[in-house]
Amino acid sequence: MTPLQRYIAEEIATDHVDGLMSRREALRRLGLLGLSTAAGAALIAACSQNRQEEAATSSPAAPQSPPESAPQSPSPSPTGPPPGMDAALSTAPVTWAGPAGELQGAWAEAPEPRGGILVIHExxxxxxxxxxVAGRLAGAGYSSLAIDLLSERGGTATFADPAEATAALGARPPEAMVADLKSGIAEVQNRTPGLEVAAIGxxxxxxxxxxxxASGAPELAAAFPFYGPTPDDPDFAGSSDVAVLGFYGELDQRVNATEPVARAALDRAGLVHELVTEPGANHAFFNDTGDRYDPAAAADAWRRTLDWLATHVG
Known part of the structure; x- marks a missing residue:
């Protein structure tokens, strides 16, 4: 398996261990990624063992606070709108010429944009x-393009089964997706002439x-990786002018294990950066449609993101 496929497979197995999907469904989704039933069962067992070890080593009486943890924000109502939704603008489907064919996306245009943002999906x-998310960012003053990394397969909407869309993404070489992202950045620049641009994923x-x-993105003024795994031994020297604000959830030990690699690479490259761990939050805490949504963490991350944009983008 590629590193990306393994990451997706571990996420599926972890979702089952955490009670978010049945074993049957987890094995079905792992099968779409190319794992046999035996290999899928072994991965689930390994993730379950990891969860047990994490529980055994954690100490409720003396919790460990990750470095640069964010202070708890007052919790918005879990039934209220997610942060920024009250000002969200609508999106429109757009296409443009990519490196290997037509690319699709959703464009949200701010009336008086302060900058542009490429939005990268889960x-x-x-x-x-x-x-x-693109609409919320546009409502905050930053015209945004949400790219569809399944454009070469006709777009995400062509997949009736979301699990098949996930498997198709896992099968794509990361280098091809990065090439699409660079094309997306260029499209944002074309649509926001003279303004700084950022990327959020x-x-x-x-x-x-x-x-x-790691590929070199000098076009960006800022970047926002939300609970994303760091590739092995990255070199960010080609992106030394990018200001990076990264977010992690305290309970997301699988992704958090890669945070020291990101921090060391950012330090080596001399990038302006801050890595924030949201207390009590888990993976995907910003997604208000998911089971791990954390309103307080999402509100804090939204505030920090807008502050970072104002400082480094416009």
Whole structure:
């Protein structure tokens, strides 16, 4: 398996261990990634063992606070709108010429843009939630393009089964996706002439933000990887002018294990950066349509993101 496929497979297994999907469904989704039933069962067992070890080593009486943990924000109502939704703008489907064919996306245009943003989706593809993030950012003054990394397969909407969309994303070479992302950045620049641009990504998209930085992304003024895994031994020297604000959830030990690698690489490259661990939050805490949504963590991350944009983008 590729590193990206393994990351997705571990996420599926972890979702089952955490009670978010049945064993049957987890094995079905792992099968779509190419794992046999035996290999899928072994991965689930390994993730279950990891969870048990984490529980055994954690001490409720003396909790360990990750470095640079964010202070707890007052919790917004869990039934209220997610941060920024009250000002969200609508998106429109757009296409442009990519490096290997037509690329698709959703464009949200701010009336008086302060900058432009490329939005990179989770391993579920370009769905309504990702469009809502682009709309929220546009409502805050930053015209945003949510790219569809399944464009070469006709787009996310062509997949009736979301699990098949996830498997198709896992089968794509990361280098091909990074090439699409660079094309997306160029499209944002074309649509926001004279303004600074940024990139933001979630889950798999957060990992692709790290890969984008490792590939050299001097076009960016800022980057926001949300709980994305760091690639092995990255070199961010080609992105030395990018200001990076990364987010992690305290309970997301699988992704948090890669945080020291990101921090060391950022330090080596001399990038302006801050890595924030949201207390009590888990993986995908910003996605208000998911089971791990954390309103307090999402509100804090939104505030920090807008502050970072104002400082480094415009």
């Amino acid at each position: 391993n579920k593809g370009l769905n309504d939630w990702v469009r809502s 979630f889950c798999m998209g957060g990992g692709l933000v790290w890969r984008l930085l």
